Amino acid sequence: MTSQNDTLFARAQVTTPGGVxxxxxxxxxxxxxxxxxxxxxxxxxxDADERRYIDYIGSWxxxxxxxxxPKVIQAxxxxxxxxxxxxxxxEGEIEMAEEICRLVPSVEQVRLVSSGTEAAMSAxxxxxxxxxxxxxxxxxxxxxxxxxxxxxxAGSGLLTFGNPTxxxxxxxxxxxxxxxxxxxxxxxxxxxxxxxxxxxCVIVEPVAGNMNxxxxxxxFLQTMRRLCTAxxxxxxxxxxxxxxRVALGGAQSLYGITPDLTVLGKVIGGGLPVAAxxxxxDIMKHLAPLGAVYQAGTLSGNPVAVAAGMTTLKLIQEPGxxxxxxxxxxxxxxxLAEVARQADVPFCADAVGGMFGIYFAEQVPAxxxxxxxxxxxxxxxxxxxxxxxxxxxxxxxxxxxFVSAQHDDAIIAATLDAAHASFGKLKRAAG
Ligand code: KE4
Numbered sequence: 001m002t003s004q005n006d007t008l009f010a011r012a013q014v015t016t017p018g019g020v021x022x023x024x025x026x027x028x029x030x031x032x033x034x035x036x037x038x039x040x041x042x043x044x045x046x047d048a049d050e051r052r053y054i055d056y057i058g059s060w061x062x063x064x065x066x067x068x069x070p071k072v073i074q075a076x077x078x079x080x081x082x083x084x085x086x087x088x089x090x091e092g093e094i095e096m097a098e099e100i101c102r103l104v105p106s107v108e109q110v111r112l113v114s115s116g117t118e119a120a121m122s123a124x125x126x127x128x129x130x131x132x133x134x135x136x137x138x139x140x141x142x143x144x145x146x147x148x149x150x151x152x153x154a155g156s157g158l159l160t161f162g163n164p165t166x167x168x169x170x171x172x173x174x175x176x177x178x179x180x181x182x183x184x185x186x187x188x189x190x191x192x193x194x195x196x197x198x199x200x201c202v203i204v205e206p207v208a209g210n211m212n213x214x215x216x217x218x219x220f221l222q223t224m225r226r227l228c229t230a231x232x233x234x235x236x237x238x239x240x241x242x243x244x245r246v247a248l249g250g251a252q253s254l255y256g257i258t259p260d261l262t263v264l265g266k267v268i269g270g271g272l273p274v275a276a277x278x279x280x281x282d283i284m285k286h287l288a289p290l291g292a293v294y295q296a297g298t299l300s301g302n303p304v305a306v307a308a309g310m311t312t313l314k315l316i317q318e319p320g321x322x323x324x325x326x327x328x329x330x331x332x333x334x335x336l337a338e339v340a341r342q343a344d345v346p347f348c349a350d351a352v353g354g355m356f357g358i359y360f361a362e363q364v365p366a367x368x369x370x371x372x373x374x375x376x377x378x379x380x381x382x383x384x385x386x387x388x389x390x391x392x393x394x395x396x397x398x399x400x401x402f403v404s405a406q407h408d409d410a411i412i413a414a415t416l417d418a419a420h421a422s423f424g425k426l427k428r429a430a431g
Pocket of ligand 1: 022023024025060115116117118120143144145146205209210238239240241242265266275399
């Protein structure tokens with residue numbers, strides 16, 4: 001019988017490039033047909049064939065309290081009944097700004113936008129406007145959305161300027177972006193000694209999730225904090241993924257490092273389009289309408305989206321929320337590693353708060369280079385075996401996974417049962 005997913009995928013590709021509105025959804029990294037989701041609840045979602053999956057992407061982070069949480073749905077319905085968008089300020093935006101500033105102390109003022117890309121792009125422009133400098137530093141393997149200056153990979157030599165990773169990005173844009181190796185403090189020292197007075201900012205995922213999960217070393221983050229301060233550059237923590245995911249205060253609270261600007265998204269929208277950038281007041285004052293750095297948005301601070309985000313932010317502050325989320329995520333990671341060990345499959349896993357990484361490698365990668373050596377073919381085979389068993393992992397060996405408050409012991413146990421069968425399949429296929 002033809003799968004409805006196949007039918008929908010064929011139809012989608014007629015009117016939308018690749019049949020998807022975001023590339024990773026197309027399953028091109030793992031192969032096969034993407035699942036078209038019809039509904040979701042708690043830790044589950046269902047595809048067009050009415051097949052149920054335990055969901056470990058959670059919309060790539062936003063669904064931290066579980067899908068379709070009754071309180072979030074009610075807040076959205078109540079807000080929608082009062083109108084969808086006004087293009088004028090609302091009290092809800094003040095409440096969200098106050099909540100973010102309270103929960104993330106490094107953020108003294110914040111501007112709401114509609115996507116992580118928009119937030120990171122705006123933070124970059126603000127850093128350049130506030131410092132009067134053009135050069136920025138990012139790291140191989142980190143993703144900060146698809147603004148031109150950030151779609152850049154390492155240049156040919158270590159300290160040369162970057163090259164575009166995407167068609168359509170002019171060399172003139174890429175040349176202001178320096179790309180260094182993640183978790184290499186020495187490269188930062190060398191670069192700042194050469195041109196520290198030309199650097200507008202360093203932007204980093206303090207817990208990386210876009211090359212799969214890679215923890216920053218404390219020395220790496222401490223070095224960039226010290227060098228930015230010494231050379232008048234701004235330190236931007238891109239916490240779109242790690243914010244409210246690895247801890248209530250984000251990765252900056254785990255490492256005890258205060259960035260100058262923070263980029264947020266995902267969880268603060270609870271599944272609807274809310275993102276934000278914020279930080280020191282003396283930097284934020286450069287933003288229009290106060291200052292000369294322009295930034296704007298028709299749907300910025302949208303009242304319905306803010307209602308979803310604010311309700312989510314309240315739910316994650318319930319007593320024990322992060323203790324439980326961290327415990328369940330660690331239980332999953334350790335359980336997968338144990339099941340793989342029993343099947344004699346080279347595999348390891350890591351977990352930070354409510355996000356996890358799985359690696360077909362002997363040890364947890366600490367760098368982009370090490371990550372690229374993981375066995376992608378083995379991951380892809382495992383991905384499909386788990387999908388067939390009703391467990392939906394991120395459809396790429398280079399993405400992190402996400403647990404929600406609704407992934408209870410029964411869900412973890414069912415996942416490990418599926419993993420036991422899947423690792424067994426891999427072992428038999430390897431012969
Ligand atoms: P959005 O524009 O997708 O809302 O956010 C961009 C972004 C910025 N910074 C970080 C650290 C991010 O992880 C992201 C987006 N993350 C991806 C997951 N790898 C979103 C999934 C997708 O692109 O479809």
